[in-house]
Amino acid sequence: MxxxxxxxxxxxxxxxxxxxxxxxxxxxxxxxxxxxxxxxxxxxxxxxxxxxxxxxxxxxxxxxxxxxxxxDDQLMASMTVREAIQMSADLRLPKGMTKEEKAERVKHVIEILHLEKCSNTRIGSPTAKGGISGGERKRCAIGMELITNPSIxxxxxxxxxxxxxxxxxxxxxxxxxxxxxxxxxxxxxxxxxxxxxxxxxxxxxxxxxxxxxxxxxxxxxxxxxxxxxxxxxxxxxxxxxxxxxxxxxxxxxxxxxxxxxxxxxxxxxxxxxxxxxxxxxxxxxxxxxNVNDLELRPGILSQMSTLYARSMKNVVRNPMIARAKLAQALVLGSIVALIYHDLGRYQIDIQARTGALFFFAMNMVMNAFSMLSAFAQEKIVFEREQALGMYSVMSYFIPKVFSELPHNIIFPTVQACIVYWSLKLKNDAATFGLFLVVHLLNTNAGNGLGIFIASIFSDLRITLIAAPPLILPLMIFSGFFINTNSIPPYFNWIKYISPMKYAFEAYALLEFRLTGDQVLKQLGADGDLKIYQNILCLIALWLGTHIFAFFALRRLVSRRFASGSAASNPVRLTxxxxxxxxxxxxxxxxxxxxxx
The missing domain is CATH 3.40.50.300 (P-loop containing nucleotide triphosphate hydrolases)
Incomplete structure (x- = not known):
């Protein structure tokens, strides 16, 4: 070397x-x-x-x-200047300080940095209009650091x-x-x-x-x-x-x-x-x-509360994301409904019915790809704030996951309602309830998979290149393209980590049980797993993808430089x-x- x-x-x-x-x-x-x-x-x-x-x-x-x-100033675009500095105060000032004292500190920092006029303006991004200027953005970044009253x-x-x-x-x-x-x-x-x-x-x-x-x-x-x-x-x-x-x-x-x-x-x-x-x-x-004593900072629950509030504000203040996800749910649901609507129950309709169920299971892939690109952008802010010691990885990760849940429940539910009744699947409330549970778990597993892949790589371009080879095998060995009992031994392990496999198998069991045993056999869904067991496997994969995503984030921020031994040429600082x-x-x- x-x-x-x-x-x-x-x-x-x-x-x-x-x-x-x-x-x-x-x-x-x-x-x-x-x-x-x-x-x-x-x-x-x-x-x-x-x-x-x-x-x-x-x-x-x-x-x-x-x-x-x-x-480079990596700041959350949806926050105002005051909110950004206040968040830094809530995360970094001693937990013994009252809210009033922290607010007074924030006010003082804003005054000495001459940010009064833009204190309630959203930061925005360098490429978007309506945010603060470059100089104000730099002073806001300085203010977030100055809140701890550092000596250097x-x-x-x-x-x-x-x-x-x-x-x-x-x-x-x-x-x-x-x-x-x-x-x-x-x-x-x-x-x-x-x-x-x-x-x-x-x-x-x-x-x-x-x-x-x-x-x-x-x-x-x-x-x-x-x-x-x-x-x-x-x-x-x-x-x-x-x-x-x-x-x-x-x-x-x-x-x-x-x-x-x-x-x-x-x-x-x-x-x-x-x-x-x-x-x-x-x-x-x-x-x-002045010593910034890390042990006196707010605990993990206080950090989670602050970061959850920020995440929810970010969700509310970015309506275009919600509209895009709603449009995605409506468009994809409508496409499936138009293609496969009014399916019969004859032999000729079986292929279309299984195709519709697999297309629905593929929603995990859609959510994974949309999540990894969105999270890769936010991850830049996370890496910067974490490098500055503002909070722990867990304090960020758990609020992030819970702030995504409303979108990952509401929009998939809308999509499921459109598809299920349009395709005239089993007209039974209990069956639809199980169908919806499987769909939500599959979608949220894709959410965790997207965060996991985005956390492995530091460059978004590499992430987008590496994602298809990581996700496509989960799709191929899900049971639609090849019978799960016919998968070569050296690839057989992949089906056990594919959320789509369990979702597709659960859909098939809900639709073809009692009346379609031959279809289940062709799909390899006639094994030992019952519907509730597939649901338990989906829960395990939902938790597993998020756990792996958490440790991938920890690995991303844990690669810190360790300095070498002291030498005779000092760098002196007073x-x-x-x-x-x-x-x-x-x-x-x-x-x-x-x-x-």
Whole structure:
């Protein structure tokens, strides 16, 4: 296996009460460095130390005293800004806090992030109209993390996808948060001049090493003394990317060796300078910091209640999904009714009757495919929130399943009523009741199967490719295409895990018992299983598919990166107990403007 060093012996300091920008060319290691420090690395091997107030801390401790805002905002589109932040408060704040105290905290966060105007607006999605703007969306994501009152705030590319003004607005907000005593660290890619001057400190990475760390305002003079002067009226960030980290003339001349040699010289100059020692000596050691104690968070029942309420709101606020499922039930039911209506009870009608019953058993496949595509989208939000430690897998999974039940009961019932009486199946209320029970269990087993398949793969495209080979064998060996007693031994096991097999067999027993023994024999449904035994098998598969789906979700989120042993090159990080700022937003902006 080929290994690659991304970060190479870096030593840095992030001061409390300051906003530090991590900048560098693409591939320099900015995000890797931020993830490594914040404990969000998803792979690789890290050696080093993370020191907070001079003491080494592990990943768990770092996550308790910090918050992390990812580059891509994965938020539930149907929620309002206030509801999203309130949900974060309900899931993450100590269970001893009253509802009023949590609501006051939410109100305070909304105010300091200037989200009052859009607090009751639905978040929406980047591709849909009617939601909040990109800048508001980013500040909402920050607010969900800020609700825990963290001492350290990490952000990965917080200005991605924003226009110049929105980018400045977000960074200006971060500047105010840092001024209140927090340690704020953000990776950023080529900010505007106004945005750049809002940063207190700057850390420049090149080839996985630090090329500069110090005051952002002193960066131009530092590189100017090394022969790389910034032209007048040029954005310092543009100068850094165009003339320091890269060089247009060298690129045009194809002088890659010269550019590499210059980069090496700048890295060696920084590492050999007295700036590193003075930086470490200037570290401010804080006496205490805020700890987000996970043991004080609400219990699993409170988490389930909060997430169930969110799931039901999501169902109610997405009427198009309900309409689509209703249309699917009506259309498919009507098609079956029109094709197979008014079936007789002669020998010639047996094929049509069994075909109609199998078509009805196939509803499991329809539900599985519709569920896996829908859940694959929601799973992205789940993975993000779970990675941030907002709730456990069980707290999410059980409310999710129960919130899907109304749709999975109402619409299949409508479909069954259309088909059963149109086909003139047995005109008996008890038989119809058993038919409906089988149909509901089969449909909900498909729901669990869809969640299970969607949870196995992280990419929706792979999920859609892998789903047919996983589902089609369940259909083939259900008893319609081949007699279940004639299945080859090496495939025989598949029929025992096929909900369609038990549903189709139960339908056949309900329809052909007493009068159609020969038909049951042809279908292989004349075995030892009775109707109620098929129903019990469907219940077992309904529970089984959901249990497998649960463990697949757990497996998906359990692949966490374990850091390696400590080495001699520490990554130093300091944080301070946050202090309330006496400055309002206007004075903060004024100070930011003065520093320009």
């Amino acid at each position: 080929v290994s690659k060093d991304i970060l190479k012996g870096i030593t840095g300091v992030f001061q409390p009460g300051t906003l530090t920008a991590i900048m560098g060319a693409s591939g320099a290691g900015k995000t890797t460095m931020l993830n490594a420090i914040a404990g969000e690395s998803a792979g690789g091997f890290i050696e080093g130390e993370i020191l907070v107030n001079g003491a080494e801390v592990g990943v768990d401790t770092m996550r308790r005293i910090s918050a992390f805002v990812f580059q 705030l990490f952000l990965d590319e917080p200005t991605t996808g924003l226009d110049t003004f929105m980018a400045f607005s977000v960074v200006d907000t971060l500047r105010q948060l840092a001024a209140a005593g927090r340690t704020v660290v953000a990776t950023i890619h080529q900010p505007s001049s106004d945005t750049f001057h809002c940063f207190d400190n700057l850390l420049v990475l090149a080839n996985g090493e630090i090329m500069y760390q110090g005051k952002a305002a002193e960066m131009v003079d530092y590189f100017g003394e090394l022969g790389l002067r910034c032209p007048p009226y040029v954005n310092p960030a543009d100068h850094l990317f165009m003339n320091v980290l890269n060089d247009v003339e060298m690129e045009e001349d194809g002088d890659k060796a010269g550019l590499l040699a210059r980069t090496t010289r700048l890295l060696e100059h920084y590492n050999g300078s007295a700036q590193v020692d003075s930086m470490l000596k200037s570290t401010t050691k804080a006496v205490e910091f 944080c301070a107990q946050r202090k309330e700022s006496n400055e309002d937003g206007e004075s903060q902006r004024a100070r930011c403007q003065r520093q320009r």
